[in-house]
Amino acid sequence: MSKLARTYDRSRVPLYLQVASVMRRRIEAGHWQPGQKISTLEELEREFEVARVTVRQAIELLREEGLLHCQQGRGTFIADDPPRRRWLTLATDWASLLEPIKDNVPRLMKVDDPPPAPELGPGEGRPAPDYIFLRSVQFKEDEPYAIVNLHLAREVYDKAPQDFLDHPALPVLASLGGLRIKHAHQTLVIGGADPEAADLLRIGIGAPTAECRCVVIDEHDVAIYVADITYRSDCVKLHMNLFGSARGKPRTSSGPRKAAAGEVSTLRA
Amino acid sequence: MSKLARTYDRSRVPLYLQVASVMRRRIEAGHWQPGQKISTLEELEREFEVARVTVRQAIELLREEGLLHCQQGRGTFIADDPPRRRWLTLATDWASLLEPIKDNVPRLMKVDDPPPAPELGPGEGRPAPDYIFLRSVQFKEDEPYAIVNLHLAREVYDKAPQDFLDHPALPVLASLGGLRIKHAHQTLVIGGADPEAADLLRIGIGAPTAECRCVVIDEHDVAIYVADITYRSDCVKLHMNLFGSARGKPRTSSGPRKAAAGEVSTLRA
DNA sequence: CTCAATTTGTTCGTATGTATG
DNA sequence: ACATACATACGAACAAATTGA
Numbered sequence: 210m211s212k213l214a215r216t217y218d219r220s221r222v223p224l225y226l227q228v229a230s231v232m233r234r235r236i237e238a239g240h241w242q243p244g245q246k247i248s249t250l251e252e253l254e255r256e257f258e259v260a261r262v263t264v265r266q267a268i269e270l271l272r273e274e275g276l277l278h279c280q281q282g283r284g285t286f287i288a289d290d291p292p293r294r295r296w297l298t299l300a301t302d303w304a305s306l307l308e309p310i311k312d313n314v315p316r317l318m319k320v321d322d323p324p325p326a327p328e329l330g331p332g333e334g335r336p337a338p339d340y341i342f343l344r345s346v347q348f349k350e351d352e353p354y355a356i357v358n359l360h361l362a363r364e365v366y367d368k369a370p371q372d373f374l375d376h377p378a379l380p381v382l383a384s385l386g387g388l389r390i391k392h393a394h395q396t397l398v399i400g401g402a403d404p405e406a407a408d409l410l411r412i413g414i415g416a417p418t419a420e421c422r423c424v425v426i427d428e429h430d431v432a433i434y435v436a437d438i439t440y441r442s443d444c445v446k447l448h449m450n451l452f453g454s455a456r457g458k459p460r461t462s463s464g465p466r467k468a469a470a471g472e473v474s475t476l477r478a
Numbered sequence: 479m480s481k482l483a484r485t486y487d488r489s490r491v492p493l494y495l496q497v498a499s500v501m502r503r504r505i506e507a508g509h510w511q512p513g514q515k516i517s518t519l520e521e522l523e524r525e526f527e528v529a530r531v532t533v534r535q536a537i538e539l540l541r542e543e544g545l546l547h548c549q550q551g552r553g554t555f556i557a558d559d560p561p562r563r564r565w566l567t568l569a570t571d572w573a574s575l576l577e578p579i580k581d582n583v584p585r586l587m588k589v590d591d592p593p594p595a596p597e598l599g600p601g602e603g604r605p606a607p608d609y610i611f612l613r614s615v616q617f618k619e620d621e622p623y624a625i626v627n628l629h630l631a632r633e634v635y636d637k638a639p640q641d642f643l644d645h646p647a648l649p650v651l652a653s654l655g656g657l658r659i660k661h662a663h664q665t666l667v668i669g670g671a672d673p674e675a676a677d678l679l680r681i682g683i684g685a686p687t688a689e690c691r692c693v694v695i696d697e698h699d700v701a702i703y704v705a706d707i708t709y710r711s712d713c714v715k716l717h718m719n720l721f722g723s724a725r726g727k728p729r730t731s732s733g734p735r736k737a738a739a740g741e742v743s744t745l746r747a
Numbered sequence: 748c749t750c751a752a753t754t755t756g757t758t759c760g761t762a763t764g765t766a767t768g
Numbered sequence: 769a770c771a772t773a774c775a776t777a778c779g780a781a782c783a784a785a786t787t788g789a
Contacts, residue, residue: 212677213673216673216676216677216682216683217683219676219680219681219682219683220676220681220682220683220684220685221492221495221682221775222491222492222495222682222683222684223490223491223492223764223765223766223775224765224766225765225766226490226491226684227682227683227684230670230683230684231672231673231683231684234669234670234672259766259767260766260767260768261767261768262765262766262767262768263765263766263767266765266766296667300720301570301718301720302718302720302721303720303721306720390721390722391722392721392722392723393719393720393721393722394717394718394719394720394721395717395718395720396715396716396717396718397715397716397718398565398714398715398716399668399686399688399711399712399714400503401499401503401686403500403503404482404485404500407485407488407489408481408485411488412488412489413485413488413489413490413491413496414485414486414488414489414491414496414499414500415489415491415495415496415499415500416489417668417670417686417711419668423720425721426722442668442686443668445667445668446665446666446667447665447666447667447716448663448664448665449570449571449663449664449665449666449718450662450663451569451570451571451572451575451662451663451664451692452571452572452659452661452662452663452694453659453660453661453662453695454661490764492764492775492776492777493776493777494776494777518753518754518755519754519755519756520753520754528777528778529777529778529779530778530779530780531776531777531778531779532776532777532778534755534756535776535777548754548755548756549754549755549785549786550754550755550756550784550785550786551753551754551755551756551784551785551786551787552753552754552755552785552786552787553753553754553755553786554754554755749789750788750789751787751788751789752786752787752788752789753785753786753787753788754784754785754786754787755783755784755785755786756782756783756784756785757781757782757783757784758780758781758782758783759779759780759781759782760778760779760780761777761778761779762776762777762778763775763776763777763778764774764775764776764777765773765774765775765776766772766773766774766775767771767772767773767774768770768771768772
């Protein structure tokens with residue numbers, strides 16, 4: 210058994226999907242350039258060590274995604290304008306976290322069974338006396354890219370209730386007077402979509418996601434903002450400045466600077 | 479067709495794998511506690527809307543992973559000590575980036591076709607006159623968790639060649655005298671393992687990975703350190719301090735504070 | 748101890764999907 | 769396009785272990 214075959218074997222995902230994901234990656238990484246003719250079926254069979262039909266299944270999948278087109282007698286070509294990844298740049302500092310989302314309009318969702326209070330881990334402060342729970346889906350060009358589950362301290366929400374329903378909470382929070390923020394942090398892990406997240410984000414169950422937890426703590430050590438955010442993995446990019454002045458900053462073309470208008474449906478807190 | 483069935487359908491991954499990934503997530507998120515009896519097969523069939531055999535296939539998979547054990551007549555139980563994720567905390571600032579890796583011993587790999595120079599994007603500085611290329615795999619308790627592809631400016635490498643072979647490059651770089659670092663940054667995106675990465679990290683082809691690019695730029699605007707690092711997605715956690723003093727820091731139990739000793743094999747630069 | 752209820756384990760037949768040559 | 773083999777998924781029935789009445 211070849212080494213490649215053993216590597217295929219480590220995943221129980223169908224072979225043609227594995228081949229497709231390698232090819233998809235090559236296109237997205239730019240190893241295969243737009244308009245370029247890719248290897249012939251025969252070369253691909255040899256490279257991936259699979260049957261011709263299996264390569265064709267993979268190609269068919271990518272063709273449906275608009276990444277390839279085939280022409281009998283000529284070959285298989287990368288699309289001239291393969292659908293681009295819209296990288297949503299996640300920030301690692303307070304200022305650049307607020308900037309790209311401040312004009313965004315979340316679509317609030319009805320919540321049937323709102324959890325009464327957030328579960329706070331060590332370093333996440335003390336619980337506030339009362340929270341309201343907001344759930345929203347973030348859209349960019351009618352494509353969902355994140356689900357936000359937010360516990361917001363009631364006393365904070367009451368300062369500007371309508372603003373918190375119409376705008377992303379973090380910029381509203383930052384603009385509130387008479388509120389001292391002592392600390393804010395965010396953690397990120399890579400997870401997989403559960404059925405509900407998969408449904409809302411229009412991805413497959415188990416498809417990779419970026420799971421963020423963002424906590425804001427006030428001067429009294431109370432967690433006033435506790436958000437669990439699930440992003441589609443294919444539209445997030447994280448930029449960290451490690452040392453020195455900010456440069457190599459995210460390009461202005463990416464990130465949802467202008468948000469699509471969203472419908473606001475019923476809300477229960 | 480039910481909503482759930484449509485969500486299943488969005489992924490062409492076998493159904494039992496999708497069910498398994500949802501169950502695995504519940505265990506890892508703590509929704510199902512160690513030792514606890516989970517729902518009966520019949521309840522699971524109804525919940526996931528799949529046949530009994532399909533639930534059993536998913537359960538069998540998780541049993542092999544050591545997350546579950548079953549007992550005829552009694553039920554199915556979460557393992558008392560389910561294998562834990564060892565979160566490797568990635569840093570978002572210079573100091574905490576160096577701390578956890580400084581004692582690590584990378585296993586250097588032979589490189590057959592070293593790329594002559596890194597491809598530098600905008601904001602990544604000017605290329606150095608010459609680079610050496612190092613590839614290594616990082617291990618923790620004999621489990622690989624990352625692949626490092628590093629372009630290091632030759633003039634920097636020459637200051638302490640042996641140190642760069644025996645230790646992670648970044649701490650060595652930081653300890654060098656007569657070198658002024660002007661800027662350093664890192665970006666992270668979520669990707670999928672190509673066959674080579676899958677082989678080295680012992681994961682499936684297409685399995686999610688964290689792809690980091692770390693660039694260090696000196697006082698002359700020259701990129702002296704350009705690393706592409708691929709982490710297994712299941713062992714990284716990112717902690718970002720957004721505002722205020724550092725707190726809620728990663729627990730000391732996680733992260734590879736003490737590195738496993740690694741063999742150093744042949745190296746070609 | 749036996750009985751019944753519960754729950755996992757096994758097997759059949761059938762249909763469809765995946766993969767090869 | 770065809771023949772072949774194996775994996776996936778379904779529903780249903782039956783077997784075997786455990787529990788408590």
